Amino acid sequence: MSTRTTDLDAGAGGPGATARRTTLLGDVRTARWADRLWTAVQAGDEYSALDLIDNALDDGLEPEAVLLDVVGAVQRRVGTEWAANRMSVAGEHVATAINDRVISSLPIRRPAAPRGRIAVACVDQEWHALPARLLAETLRLRGWHVDYLGAQVPTPHLIGHIHRTGPDAVCLSSSLPTRLPLAHGAITAVQAVGTSVMTGGLAFGADGRYARLLGADAWAPDARTAADRLAAGPLPRPSPAHQTIDDLPHLGDQEYTMVAGSSARLVRDTFHRLEQRYPTMKGYDDEQRERTAEDIAHIVDFLTAALYVDASEIFTEFLTWTADVLTARGVPARSLVPGLDLLEEQLRDFPRARALIGTGRDVLTDSPRPRHAG
Template sequence: MSEGSGTDAGHHGTGAAPEAGNPAAGAWAAKLWDAVAAGDEPSAVEVVLAALDAGSDTESVLLDVVGAVQARVGAEWAANRLSVAQEHAATAINDRVVAAVGRHAAGARSGPPRGRVTVACVDGEWHALPARLLAQVLSLRGWQVDYLGAQVPTPHLIGHLHRTAPDAVALSASLVTRLPVAHAAVTACQATGTPVIAGGAGFGPDGRYARLLGADAWAPDARSAADRLSRGLPPPVADHQPVDDLPHLADQEYTLVTRSATALVGAVTAGLENRFPAMRDYSEQQRHHTAEDIAHIVDFLGIALYTDDEELFTGFLAWTAGILTARGVPAASLLPALDLLTVELKDFSRALALLAAGRGTVAALVSPPPAAADGPTA
């Protein structure tokens, strides 16, 4: 592992499901993609304004045009057809395009708001575009929206709730590694009497982690979230205790693994150098990428321990194997790192089970398929 798989690529979902059967939106999305891929912000803004002037629905432009392009940005990064710099530039352009759409639509809203909603990313979550799109959609639908943006520390979020008393909080998490922080935020918001709707790829494709962490509702995309809020959310359960949600944490494996993450990464990196002396000649950048990949494995192992979800860990490793392959790095390079972690965590039964499952997943991906069995002989 020396190219750095990172964790960005799998988390560029916009929380915006495209409407089926909308060829006009598809045509505008193709034009926007050309501008975004070229890094041409003025042309990107012109595309969406032209779509609006041509009669396209504003919400559709946000979700089926901008949202679709942002999803493609993530897919192109994962396939190694966009660099990290290009991906960041494209995302920044899309963010400013959303702002342009918002300015265009601002004069169309009138009348009293339907209610007040706070939209925020959990602490440590820097993928703000999904939350930005939701905030804009809610505003279009007549809500007063307090959009707090990326990486909102939970104490500051709670202070805001006390000052503004919104009807609901929409929490966004694109990175599954932010789930423990999201759990604390959900519980803290509910303690103020404010119900929470969760969204973003970090809560799982079917919202399983939103339910696990006790959110009052979950929505797979911005349209669904706006629809769900219009029906109202149930009041939070009184005297809710977050520790009751996850009794498996009593074994302390999550806490011990996460607290020793730095030492684990160091031990595995050193172990890899002993197994593969060629690593000692790695450049500083190659060594950095290798340690970064190991750190991601440890992070996801910790989150799998937190959620007690084997599929979370094996799915991450399968995704990482694909990313490494796209970058010309053998996916089999994951196996010795998993073996070394197994040695380091030999006294942690749940961690060992996860590592064994992860190793099986990677081995199945890198092993050639078995030859067809010979037919019966007389």
């Protein structure tokens, strides 16, 4: 009898199967609403977007599901479509603004007794604010008092806010690995005043490896997991003896400091050397020249970030992503290689930097480019 019950529970019947069917139906339903919201944001139709969210709530969809499984899913699609050259920068901005307006329209009730107080902020120079906004609103829905500080919060201002309000924890968000040095400083500064830090966002790695490396007290891969973790109990208290330099002993070679300090010169000199060695650049218009300089600057930024955490994948994943973006726009991925060669020439005295560049060049020249979905 017990065997039959186990079989039913794991197979076509039983409470386990019922839960799975319920989850599957919920996934299908939220996917349909996400498709409808996607149609609205593509058209730049804010009014339709707001109407359909009202309809989704009337249909019984929970506000948290609207936030994370509808709005969040659409915003991820916005990024994918832009990278594949199927959405312009202007279209991306319009879609993000509509999603932000939709979030503001969701009903949030004031809790009778808040669970506690959480500060949610983006790391200094991090302008991708929507992931942090989704977390802030999820926590509000779950009964927390939330101070949402928004994008690009300078660390001294964050610390001032902590002194004034005394939150139970700070949630720091960053999407770009180039912000990891600033994130490290923010984590350490917040911990120095006795407040625990949870980090989240793509910058910290899909598995949170850079959050752990930089000494964060907790990490979460998404807003729902972060809210669950905060509900489970207080975060670990930071050690009062924690020092930033203790986390990253490899910084003792000074490569990061010296390369980061000369980044403007590296970008300028690499651009000028490209002009000298590749006469076709003389025919570039102003926009092409500006884009080329931006690409070089991004390469240098990601190189310095990889040096900071001593992780080649930060550099190679950026190059792979950039190559995909260029390929989608009809520019060969190999066009990045000359810039890498010129950077390597200028960094001959920096073995870690040269090794990173060599690995990046190998990725660009040896790996086949994946095709984008049509």
